[in-house]
Amino acid sequence: MTIRAALLLTLLAIVPAAASPADNAIGYSHPQRRISVGGGRRLNLFCIGDGTPTVILEAGSGGSTADWWRIQQRLAGRTRTCAYDRAGYGYSDPARRPSDAEAAVDDLHRLIAKAALGQHPVIVGHSNGGLYATLYAERHADEIGGLVLVDPGFPGQQDYAGYGLASATTAALQRWASGLIDTGRHCLAMAEQAGRSTIAKAPECVSTPPEDPSILRRSLRRIYMQKPYEAANLSELECSFGIGRDGLTRDDREFPAPLRALGDLPLIVLTAEHHPAPVGGFTQLEQARFWQTWKQGHDRLAQLSSAGISIVVSGSGHFIQNDKPDAVAQAVRDVVSAARRNETRP
Template sequence: MIKFTLSALALLLASASVYAAPPAGQDALAGPQIKVDVGGRKLNLYCTGKGAPTVVFEADLGRAGWDWSAVLPEVGKRTRACVYDRGGMGSSDPIIRASTVANASKDLNFLLKNGHVDGPFVVVGTGYGAMIAQHFALRGRGNNVTGLVLVNAMHEDALPADRSARLDAALACLSAAEQGKKDPVCAYPATGINGEIGPALAAAQANQVLKPTYWRAHASELDSLETSANQLRTARKPFGDIKVIEVPQTEPAAIVAAVMQVLDK
């Protein structure tokens, strides 16, 4: 597994000022684009750029595809790049089953197939999304996966120590949303991945946390973490010819550079 060197990372972070303003095309991520059926439900998909392999982005726990708004357009200049919202997130339909890594991996498989998104694929995942990316690459459907970029990855043997407290908080926010209450504690948390947020995306994020369907999905991912860890543990094996790069930081420039490194190989 290749790790991004600190010296290379420092050089990349020096160029991060390119993301000082909301990226062009960010507003497209604030609402629904293509709704793809994955078996009685539809997930929201958005792709930009042309070429192969296709780079697919997987967001962190409880987060939507718009988190990649600063990375997506840069990668889209080089090849086809796609983001999507897992069930209950962003503009996708609500969940109808437990939000586990295996279920997310299956949904991603159907999304790409039914959305006519052709491989080979480079999958980029951050945090919990890195677990989904690895499961997708390892469970048979990974025949078309040529590369993985794992950003600040969550590991199946090192789950967050505060997951129980986070679940309690998500359930409290679910209760508030069901009662139509606005609680500042339940605001959609910022992330360094998407850089600056424009008004359209800010409004979409503010609206997201008012929906009980979002908090049910968020709580389900937290509640299923142990199950998800076991699923990835069972699937774990050598990645073989799949090129893997780990990026310890969530800085957009570092992520873009890691993706380019995989594409160059």
């Protein structure tokens, strides 16, 4: 054996192999800490890493801690990073009230206190979770250290009449929003009546990202087959896509108008480069207007803070944390660094 070969064998013995995706995802396939938030309810919380401020990860509608397995692993070496399941999702107890933005904010506020997650956490929200994170900042601006909004929803998002589209196109978007709620009702009925063997064959109810590790996909499919999950998901869809005659949703009405300015709160808004309209038949001009309206909504969120930044993430779709996890992780690191600097200001 050569000296070089001997040294290589020694290095292989002392340097651990990089964790596989399945290794990184396994913690999301079972409950972690179940924290009491009052009323006999517990929410599942999964924290890794050390340091302050704590980063709290808020998934979009129908999502769970599992939405963040790529991001949480990237951040754990920098600070404590926690993902949690909203009521009815993942390994949390069923929801006992409508799953609107106010309920999400109230539960998160209780969770932060009960789990002792520390002062001035950085909240990261994706999609509808970004809408909830924004309302949290509106209600508790003095209690958070920063925000990262990942292709977030925003108040007025479902007011399609304001997108500058043809009337037929606007009507198609409104039918699509109603269709999401109809699908939610269908999936809840399947979970209540049809049994697991039947709902397992309904891809509209139990589909999982094919690129996720198999252990994670199996656990998610089990969750999707359960009534508490489908009930919470339907309620979120009704609150965020149920459009009233005023063009607003229940979630929209829970926001102040205008939104409260957030001072110099560290804030980054990430926009997906590829956010196509959810229905067909759009002209190229209408698609451009649809995306531009989405981007303008994100720009308005960034403008809530004098330190706000709005960034388009090249090559990403709506799930930026899956398509470009390094970009999301870097945005969170940047906000954490800014929050730490703010903590040391005289």
